Amino acid sequence: MTGPTEFFADVNGEQCRVWEQGTGDTVGYFAGFGGLPRWTAFLERLSAAHRVVAPSLPGFPGGLGHTQLDTQLDWVLAARDLIVESDLDGAALIGSSVGGALAAEVAALWPEAVSRLVLIAPMGLYQDDDPPADPFAQRPGTHNALFCHQPENYDALMATPNDVDHNEWQVLSVRAQEAAARLLWPLGETGLRKRLSRIECPTLLLWGKEDKLLPASYAERFAEAISGPVEIATIADAGHLAEIDAPDAAAKRIAQFLAAG
Amino acid sequence: MKLMWFHLMPYTDLPEDFREKNPSVWVDIHPELFDPEKAHTMYNDFMDELEHAAEVGFDAICVNEHHANGYGLMPSPNLIASSLARRTLDTAICVMGNSLALYNPPTRVAEEMAMIDCISGGRLIAGFPVGTPMDTCFAYGRNPSQLRDRYYEAHDLVMQAWQSDEVFAFNGRFNQLRYVNVWPRPVQKPTPPVWIPGGGSIETWQWCAAQDYVYAYLSYFGFQAGRQTMHGFWSEMDKLCKDKNPFRAGFLQFVGVADSYEEAYKLYKEPAEYFYGRCLHVDPRFAMPPGYTTEATIRAKVQSQVVQAAGGALQRVGPATDFDEILERGYVIIGTPDQVAERLREVALDLNVGHLMLLLQFGNMGKDVVRHNTELFAKQVKPQIEGLFEDEWEDRWWPQPMARPQAPAQVQPMAAAE
Numbered sequence: 001m002t003g004p005t006e007f008f009a010d011v012n013g014e015q016c017r018v019w020e021q022g023t024g025d026t027v028g029y030f031a032g033f034g035g036l037p038r039w040t041a042f043l044e045r046l047s048a049a050h051r052v053v054a055p056s057l058p059g060f061p062g063g064l065g066h067t068q069l070d071t072q073l074d075w076v077l078a079a080r081d082l083i084v085e086s087d088l089d090g091a092a093l094i095g096s097s098v099g100g101a102l103a104a105e106v107a108a109l110w111p112e113a114v115s116r117l118v119l120i121a122p123m124g125l126y127q128d129d130d131p132p133a134d135p136f137a138q139r140p141g142t143h144n145a146l147f148c149h150q151p152e153n154y155d156a157l158m159a160t161p162n163d164v165d166h167n168e169w170q171v172l173s174v175r176a177q178e179a180a181a182r183l184l185w186p187l188g189e190t191g192l193r194k195r196l197s198r199i200e201c202p203t204l205l206l207w208g209k210e211d212k213l214l215p216a217s218y219a220e221r222f223a224e225a226i227s228g229p230v231e232i233a234t235i236a237d238a239g240h241l242a243e244i245d246a247p248d249a250a251a252k253r254i255a256q257f258l259a260a261g
Numbered sequence: 262m263k264l265m266w267f268h269l270m271p272y273t274d275l276p277e278d279f280r281e282k283n284p285s286v287w288v289d290i291h292p293e294l295f296d297p298e299k300a301h302t303m304y305n306d307f308m309d310e311l312e313h314a315a316e317v318g319f320d321a322i323c324v325n326e327h328h329a330n331g332y333g334l335m336p337s338p339n340l341i342a343s344s345l346a347r348r349t350l351d352t353a354i355c356v357m358g359n360s361l362a363l364y365n366p367p368t369r370v371a372e373e374m375a376m377i378d379c380i381s382g383g384r385l386i387a388g389f390p391v392g393t394p395m396d397t398c399f400a401y402g403r404n405p406s407q408l409r410d411r412y413y414e415a416h417d418l419v420m421q422a423w424q425s426d427e428v429f430a431f432n433g434r435f436n437q438l439r440y441v442n443v444w445p446r447p448v449q450k451p452t453p454p455v456w457i458p459g460g461g462s463i464e465t466w467q468w469c470a471a472q473d474y475v476y477a478y479l480s481y482f483g484f485q486a487g488r489q490t491m492h493g494f495w496s497e498m499d500k501l502c503k504d505k506n507p508f509r510a511g512f513l514q515f516v517g518v519a520d521s522y523e524e525a526y527k528l529y530k531e532p533a534e535y536f537y538g539r540c541l542h543v544d545p546r547f548a549m550p551p552g553y554t555t556e557a558t559i560r561a562k563v564q565s566q567v568v569q570a571a572g573g574a575l576q577r578v579g580p581a582t583d584f585d586e587i588l589e590r591g592y593v594i595i596g597t598p599d600q601v602a603e604r605l606r607e608v609a610l611d612l613n614v615g616h617l618m619l620l621l622q623f624g625n626m627g628k629d630v631v632r633h634n635t636e637l638f639a640k641q642v643k644p645q646i647e648g649l650f651e652d653e654w655e656d657r658w659w660p661q662p663m664a665r666p667q668a669p670a671q672v673q674p675m676a677a678a679e
Contacts, residue, residue, distance in 0.1 A: 070407065070434065137399065137546040171559055177551030182406035185398075185550075 004039055004047075009055055009085035011078050012069075017062030018055045018086045022047030027258060028055070028088040030079070032097025032120070032241050033135060033147050034158055035060030035176040037169075042243040045251035050258070053091075055082040057099060059179025061172050066179040072190055075183050076105045080113070089113050092258050096120035096243060097147075097214075098180045101190055104222075108198035116261045117203040117228075118254050121214050121240050123184055124192035125221055132188055132214045136181050143177075149210040149239035157244055196225035203230045204257040208238030208245060231257065262609055262649040263656065265321040265355060266314035266635065267513065267618045270307045270341075271332040273625040274299055275539045285544035286331040287395040294331070303334065306628045308341065312348050313632060314621075317639035320647075321353035321386065323618055325458075325479075326360055327393075328400035332540035339373045346381035347669050353660045354381050357458055357477065357618075358388020362408050363401045366436055367415035368443060371422040375447045383448035383662040388477070389416060390458040391465075395543065398550040406552030411435050423452045454658045456511060461490040462558045466497045469509075475616065475658045477511030481541065482580065484608040485591035487512060491612040507615035508656040514608065515620045517595040518637040525595040528630055530584040533593050535624030538582040593623075598641030606646050615650045616658075 004021035019039060027050045029036075029043065036054055046052050058078050059066025069075050079102040083089055093114045095103025100122025107114040126132065133146060144151035144158075160169040184190065203226050205219045216234070223230040233253050238245035275294065276282070283291060311322045324341045327333030335341055342356045354377065359370045378385040391397070391412050398405045414433045421429070422443040431438045447453050456475040459465040469476040476494060480487045494510065503509070515536075517529030581587045588595065594604045609617060621638060622631040 067406070067410075136405075136550050139544075139546045140549065167560065171556050174551055174554075174559060175556065178406045181551045182404060185404040185406070186402045 004043075004052075004054070009082055011058060011063075011081045011085065012065050014058060014063075014065030014068070016056050016058060016064065016082060016085075018053060019043075020051065020053045022049070022051050024050045025258065026051045026053060026088065026091040028053050028083065028086065028091055028093045030055070030057060030093070030095040030099025030103050031060065032099055033143075033177070033180055034154070034173065034241075035062070035179075037061040037158060037173065037176075038161070040157065040244065040247065042247035042251055045247055046254065049255060053086050053088055055086040055088070057082065057102065057179065059182065060176045066175075066182055069182065075102060076109065079103070079106050080110060083113055090115060092116040092118070092261065094118040094120065094254065095122060097240060098123050098183065100124070101183065101192060104192055104199065105190075105195065107201060107203075108192075108195040111198065111200050114201050116258060117199065117201050118206060118257065119203065119222065120206045120242050120250070121208060121211055121218075122205075122222065123188050123214065124190045125218055126187040126189035127217070127221065130215050130217050132218075133212060135188075135213060136177075136185065146213055147240050147244075149208060149237055149245045153245050154241065157241075193221075193225060196222065197227050199226045200228040202228055202257075202261065204254065205230060205232045206242060206250065206253060207232070207234045208240060208242035209234045209236050210238060210245075211240045211242070213240040262507075262647055262651065263320040263616045263659065264643050264647060265323050265353075265511075265616060265618045266311065266319040267323040267325075267357070267620050268307055268311055268622055269325065269327075269332055269620065270303070270334040271536065271540050271624060272300070272334055273303055275331055275535075275625075279539045280542045283542070285547065286540055286542045287327075288329050288399045288544070288547045290329065290331045300334065307334075307622070308344060310622055310628065310631050310635070311341070311345055314635050314639075315345070315349040315352035317636055318643065319352065319639060321355045322349070323355040323357050325357045325388070326390070326396070328396045330395070330400075332536070339377060342377050342385075343380060346377050346384065349381075350668055351662075352384065353386055354384050355386040355456070355618075356388055357386070357456065357479070358390050360392030360397055360412075361389050361415035361419065362403055362411035363392065363397060364415065366438055367418050368422055368438065368441060370415070371419040371443045372445070374453065375423065375443055375445045378447040378449055378453050379445050381662075382667065383453075384660045385447070385449070385453040386456055386660060387453040388456045388458055389419075394550050394553045395547045398553060399547050404552070405550035407435070408553060409555065420452060423447055448663050449661055454660060456658065458511075461493060462555065463493075463497060463561060464555060464557060466494050467501065470498060470501045470503050475509060475511055477513070477616065477618065479513045479618070481513070481515070481537075481592065483591035483593065484512070484514060484612060487612060491614065495613055505613060506654045506657075507609070507613045507650045508654055508658055510612070510614045511616035511618055512608075512612055512614040513618045513620065514605070515593040515623050516601060516605070516634070516638065517593060517621075518598055518601050518634055518642060519595070520597065520637075522596050522600065525597070526584075528633075529593065529595050529626070532624035532626035532630070533587050534582060534584050537580055537587055537592065540624060541580055598637055598645070601638070602642045602645035605642070606649065609646065609649055615654065615656060
C-alpha cells in the first residue's frame with residue numbers, strides 16, 4: 001500500500017488528523033478502541049471502490065483536544081465538526097465501537113449529515129441484564145484479547161512503528177484509552193438510547209461473532225430503537241473490532257450495504 | 262520532629278486463604294466477608310487505640326479515607342475524627358484526608374473539616390489527596406480523565422470558601438454554586454494547615470511547592486523504597502528554590518517495638534504478613550484506569566505505589582509477603598526501643614522528613630499488642646528522636662489551636678465491645 005493522503009481538521013482549535021484514500025462514493029470512518037494508529041487492511045479494501053475518509057476523534061491517535069470535552073454535548077459537537085471539516089457532510093458513515101457511539105449521535109441529531117450508517121458493535125448503551133465487559137478494568141497486556149478475536153491482530157494494530165519512539169507511542173496508545181474512558185466512563189452508557197429513534201437513514205449493524213466486550217443482544221437493542229431500515233449482520237471469526245479481525249469480510253459486507261443505497 | 266500515630270483501620274478477620282480465593286481486597290472484595298458485629302468490635306478497638314495514642318503523647322493521630330477496601334474501614338474519616346476531637350485535648354487531628362473530587366459539592370469537605378476544627382479548637386490538619394484509582398475511579402465512579410481537574414477545582418473552591426469574607430458565587434468547570442457560604446468556619450486562620458498525600462508525581466511536588474503545602478509520601482513499602490521518591494522531592498524543591506525545611510514533608514513507616522528483637526519478631530510477624538499478604542492483595546486490573554496517570558508522569562516512567570502493590574506491568578517483582586523479606590526490604594522496622602530509635606533517626610535524616618507518620622497497628626494486630634507497641638514507642642522511642650530538626654527549623658505546617666480549647670467532659674468510656 002502507498003498509504004493515504006493526510007490533512008488536518010480543526011476541532012475546538014485543536015488539530016485532528018484526517019486520512020483519505022480512493023475514489024468513488026465517499027464513506028467516512030470513526031475508529032473504535034485504540035483509534036487508528038496506522039492505516040489498516042480494512043480501509044485499504046474499502047478504498048478499492050470508495051473514497052474513504054477517516055478523521056481521528058480528539059484524543060485518538062492523530063487527534064488532540066479530548067481534555068476539553070467535558071460533556072456528551074461537547075463530544076457530539078466535536079464529532080459533528082469533524083464530519084463537516086472532513087468534507088463528509090451528507091456522506092455514508094461507518095462508526096466502530098467507541099466511534100460507533102458518536103457516529104450514531106451525528107446520524108440522530110443531524111439526519112441530513114449521514115446518508116447511510118454502518119455501526120460496528122457500537123458503544124453507548126448499558127443493559128443491566130446483559131452488561132458489557134469493563135474495558136477499563138483490564139489487567140495489563142490483556143486488552144488485545146478483549147478487543148480482538150485474534151489478540152495478535154490488536155497487537156499488530158497498536159505495534160510501535162520502527163521509526164517512532166517507543167515511549168511516545170505508548171503515551172499515544174494510553175491517550176486513546178483515556179479518550180475512550182472520558183467519553184464512556186464508567187459503564188459505557190452515554191444516554192444514546194433516548195436519541196436513537198431520530199436515526200432515519202438505512203443502517204447496517206455489524207457484529208463480530210466472537211465479540212467478548214459487547215454482547216450480540218445489543219444489536220437487537222439498537223435495531224429496535226432506530227427508526228430507519230436496519231440490517232443486522234455478523235462476521236465470523238471476528239471480535240469486538242470486527243473490521244480489524246476480519247478486514248475482507250467486513251469490507252465486503254459494508255460495500256454490499258453501501259451499494260444498495 | 263513530629264511523631265504521628267496513623268490508623269488505617271484494616272478489617273482484621275480476612276480468611277487465611279483470602280489471597281488464593283479472592284481476586285482483590287479492594288473494589289470487588291466480597292460483601293459476605295464483612296461481619297458487621299465483628300466490625301463493631303474493630304471500630305471501637307481502633308478508636309480506643311487512637312485515643313490511647315493521644316493519651317501517651319503522640320503529636321497527632323491520623324485517619325484516612327478508603328472505599329470498598331478490606332484494609333481501610335474509613336469511607337468517612339471525618340466521622341472518626343469528630344469523635345476523636347471530642348475525646349482528646351492537645352493532640353493534632355490529621356485527616357489524611359478527604360478526596361476532594363469525590364464530594365458533590367466539594368463545599369461538603371469545607372463544612373465538615375470546619376466542624377472538626379471548631380470541635381477540636383483548631384487542631385485539624387486538612388489532608389487533600391487526589392485518591393487512589395480504586396477509591397476514586399472504580400468505587401466512586403469518577404472519570405479518570407477528569408479526576409485531576411475536578412480535584413484542583415474542588416481545592417480552589419474549598420480554600421476560597423474557608424477564606425472569603427463574603428458569600429460568593431462559584432462558576433467552575435465542574436461545580437456551579439450561586440451561594441457559597443461555609444458555616445461553620447474553621448478556627449485556624451487563614452485555613453487549617455493543608456497536607457497533600459501523594460505518590461511520586463512531579464506535578465504534585467511542584468504544586469505543593471507553589472501552594473506551600475506539606476507533601477506526605479504514604480508508601481507502604483518503607484524507607485528503602487521511599488528514598489528515591491523523597492530524594493526526587495527534595496531535588497525538585499531545590500530546583501524551585503525552596504528551603505530544605507524537613508517539615509515540608511511527611512513519610513509513613515510501619516514500626517514494631519518490643520523489649521528484645523526476638524520478641525518483636527515474634528509479635529509482629531503475623532500482622533505484617535497479614536497486611537502485605539492479604540491487605541495488599543489488589544487486582545492489577547484496578548490499578549491503571551486510563552487517564553488517571555498524567556502523560557508527564559508516564560513519560561517520566563514514575564510508577565505509583567499502587568502499581569507496585571498490584572505487581573502491575575511496570576513492576577517486575579510483586580511486594581514481599583514473607584516477614585523476613587518484609588524486614589529485609591525495610592517495609593517494617595522492628596526491634597528494641599533503642600534499635601528502632603536509631604533506625605528512625607537515620608530514616609528521618611536521610612529522607613529529611615520532619616513529620617513521621619507511624620503505623621503501630623497494622624494488619625490483624627490485636628489490641629493488646631497495639632497498646633504495648635504504642636506505649637513502648639511513646640515512652641522509649643519518642644524521647645530519643647522528637648528533638649530532631651526542632652531547633653533548626655520551624656514547622657509552619659502544624660495546627661495552631663485556639664488559646665484555651667475546652668476539655669472534654671469526663672464521660673464514661675463507652676462499654677468496649679467484647
